[in-house]
Amino acid sequence: MRFFASCARGLEYLLADECTALGCTRATAATAGVNVEGSLQDAQRLVLWSRLASRILWPIAEFDCTDEAALYGGAQDVDWARHLPESATFAVDAHVSGPELTHAQFAALRVKDAIVDRLRAETGHRPDVDVESPDVRLNLVVRKGKAVLSIDLGSGALHRRGWRGAQGDAPLKENLAAAVLARGGWPAPYLQGGGLLDPMCGSGTLLIEGALMAADVAPGLQRHGQGLPSRWTGFDVAGWNALCADARERARVGLASLRPVFHGSDADANVIRSARGNAESAGVLDAIDFAARDISDVPAPAEAYGLVVCNPPYDVRLAATPALYRSLGESLKRATPEWGASLLCGDEDLARATGLRWRKLYPLRNGALECALLVCASIRPPVPEGVAAAGLSDGATMVANRIRKTLKASRTWRDRDGVTCWRAYDADIPEYAAAVDVYTAIDDPRPWLHVQEYAAPADIPEDVARRRLADLLAAVREVFGVERERVALKTRRIAKGGSKYGQMDQRGETLRVREGDAILRVNLFDYLDTGLFLDHRPLRMRIARESRGKRFLNLFCYTGATTVHAALGGATVTTSVDLSGTYLQWLADNLRENGLGGVQHALVQADAMSWLRAERAKFDLVFCDPPTFSNSKRAGDFDVQREHVELLRLAMDRLTSDGVLYFSNNARRFKLDVEAIRAFAEIEDISPSTIPPDFARNPRIHRAWRLRHPAT
Numbered sequence: 001m002r003f004f005a006s007c008a009r010g011l012e013y014l015l016a017d018e019c020t021a022l023g024c025t026r027a028t029a030a031t032a033g034v035n036v037e038g039s040l041q042d043a044q045r046l047v048l049w050s051r052l053a054s055r056i057l058w059p060i061a062e063f064d065c066t067d068e069a070a071l072y073g074g075a076q077d078v079d080w081a082r083h084l085p086e087s088a089t090f091a092v093d094a095h096v097s098g099p100e101l102t103h104a105q106f107a108a109l110r111v112k113d114a115i116v117d118r119l120r121a122e123t124g125h126r127p128d129v130d131v132e133s134p135d136v137r138l139n140l141v142v143r144k145g146k147a148v149l150s151i152d153l154g155s156g157a158l159h160r161r162g163w164r165g166a167q168g169d170a171p172l173k174e175n176l177a178a179a180v181l182a183r184g185g186w187p188a189p190y191l192q193g194g195g196l197l198d199p200m201c202g203s204g205t206l207l208i209e210g211a212l213m214a215a216d217v218a219p220g221l222q223r224h225g226q227g228l229p230s231r232w233t234g235f236d237v238a239g240w241n242a243l244c245a246d247a248r249e250r251a252r253v254g255l256a257s258l259r260p261v262f263h264g265s266d267a268d269a270n271v272i273r274s275a276r277g278n279a280e281s282a283g284v285l286d287a288i289d290f291a292a293r294d295i296s297d298v299p300a301p302a303e304a305y306g307l308v309v310c311n312p313p314y315d316v317r318l319a320a321t322p323a324l325y326r327s328l329g330e331s332l333k334r335a336t337p338e339w340g341a342s343l344l345c346g347d348e349d350l351a352r353a354t355g356l357r358w359r360k361l362y363p364l365r366n367g368a369l370e371c372a373l374l375v376c377a378s379i380r381p382p383v384p385e386g387v388a389a390a391g392l393s394d395g396a397t398m399v400a401n402r403i404r405k406t407l408k409a410s411r412t413w414r415d416r417d418g419v420t421c422w423r424a425y426d427a428d429i430p431e432y433a434a435a436v437d438v439y440t441a442i443d444d445p446r447p448w449l450h451v452q453e454y455a456a457p458a459d460i461p462e463d464v465a466r467r468r469l470a471d472l473l474a475a476v477r478e479v480f481g482v483e484r485e486r487v488a489l490k491t492r493r494i495a496k497g498g499s500k501y502g503q504m505d506q507r508g509e510t511l512r513v514r515e516g517d518a519i520l521r522v523n524l525f526d527y528l529d530t531g532l533f534l535d536h537r538p539l540r541m542r543i544a545r546e547s548r549g550k551r552f553l554n555l556f557c558y559t560g561a562t563t564v565h566a567a568l569g570g571a572t573v574t575t576s577v578d579l580s581g582t583y584l585q586w587l588a589d590n591l592r593e594n595g596l597g598g599v600q601h602a603l604v605q606a607d608a609m610s611w612l613r614a615e616r617a618k619f620d621l622v623f624c625d626p627p628t629f630s631n632s633k634r635a636g637d638f639d640v641q642r643e644h645v646e647l648l649r650l651a652m653d654r655l656t657s658d659g660v661l662y663f664s665n666n667a668r669r670f671k672l673d674v675e676a677i678r679a680f681a682e683i684e685d686i687s688p689s690t691i692p693p694d695f696a697r698n699p700r701i702h703r704a705w706r707l708r709h710p711a712t
Helices: 012-021 040-049 068-076 104-123 174-183 205-214 237-256 269-282 322-335 348-353 394-417 462-480 534-546 561-568 581-593 608-614 640-653
Strands: 002-006 026-030 033-037 055-064 090-096 136-143 146-152 195-198 262-266 288-292 306-310 340-345 360-366 369-376 421-426 434-441 444-453 487-490 492-495 498-501 511-515 518-522 551-555 573-578 601-605 619-624 629-632 635-639 655-665 682-685 703-708
Touching (some): 033 040, 068 104, 068 146, 174 360, 195 205, 322 340, 322 348, 348 369, 421 534, 434 462, 462 487, 561 573, 561 619, 581 601
Parallel strands (some): 195 306
Antiparallel strands (some): 002 033, 136 146, 340 369, 360 369, 511 518, 629 635
């Protein structure tokens, strides 16, 4: 079933991610909301668990609506006895646009008349209207000559959690507070031992919402947990009760273990009293330290790391001035230099007045007010080039300055192409031999770093290599403002058989990143590779552009990023072959992230060479990126140099007469047997066009060719 989750403008993509995280089949951002695919149970789960949605609307009727008479007639055609219990009260909320109907209150009145007239004619009973607390709340939307009538499953605005009593002059809605927290990466800092600080906390909304998030308390539990949010006859009562029972148990466990790492202050002692009352009502007062103090007097929290959240004034009535924002920025630099920040500012000019460097500035609306959400990876001010940061050695400072130059030079093409995962450093200074890749998750603007150490020359003592690696790590943490838990380090250790990478972490933690139109899962810690070869980015984009209407084959598919791009690009069918069940499951997860699946996307666990010999289907577009070498109990040893001619011959046999095969590999000593291949294919070396700017220093990171059948 398709239903709609509404939200404030600017929250659509966050809400779409939340809907899929809560189990919905698919969620697509729209204007001021998200079109969701899922079951009624999914929709009811959103009523209880969505922190960002305003309403969850379950459609029951859709009809043409060209005028007031059509609206009345369409509403009267609905079998309301199936939806409204006898003696139930109801209310209608309306939203209209276009020339057909111009007055929302009048439209709501006509729907109410249609419902009353039909039920009175059928039952002799006239249902009552209760606009404040109805048993069933209905929602009408009229747009472009179409009317949609829906059940409001939450019976009103979901931002009303049920704990708010008193409030300040400019209260922040709870779902917007949740967005400020989510954009800042909360509750990840809490899970890593960090805290939450609001130095201008007002009535405590951000801190209370943050504490409830950390405690895993369902946002709708206090509002709806003791009864049904709607008496609509289609409501799944048993399913709702099960959801609430689970939520109550999770809340009991979470609140019992909630750490007192939440700090709030405000210059107004009266609103601090209100904040304490609200926190007590929400059940989190013991975890929050409230104090009445000026912004300039905020002390350093006990926690070494955390997130600062704040909703400073951005209204003349509330004395919003650049001077106030400068004071806020200076106070945070002094008290929380290592912390991240998510600050809801009035506009970009006020955001700049803080003097903080930000990673992202998001446009949001707080009611009718346009706002700018400033998100900082860390508050510490940037270190000018050539100046050593406190605690950095000369070598680390040199590396940090080099990375800053690279980031500045690459910003234009990264912003232009929307690149969020890229290589920031690749042994640019040979003595500091490592690759540093940056990954930015969809739901967390702070970067994650993947650092892969290269083997030091044999004449470099081990202690020197260790010290240089430590300097490099200090440099990258300084430049990107991240704690060590966000750095995945792959070090080399001497072991039997030569130099090898050591034991990987086993976190089981994946990030959702975006590349072009694709959402892909990466794992930075558990494997040597992350699940996404960054150097193949241009080739994946090329295949996406060429895949519309094509039958696509991906050999040695790995985690299937290229398959996802081909499918999103319009491939009619895709077939992905790999010997690893782990990689194929990873590919299945990637497809699911993008709303893709079904028999048109085949996943084949097989040795690619054996599969090609047995397969008879034809494909219009083929991608083949084999490993340099592999061995497996399920298949014979594979050596790309030894096997590539036979591999390409078999792959060309599966290619349509006008099809294209892209072949690539990263074996450093690989040499293509051109003469042998020309017997069955035309070859074009496209390597230069497939090397992205962040790998330009190493143009032989991979080689790539375009193969077609010889012209007849």
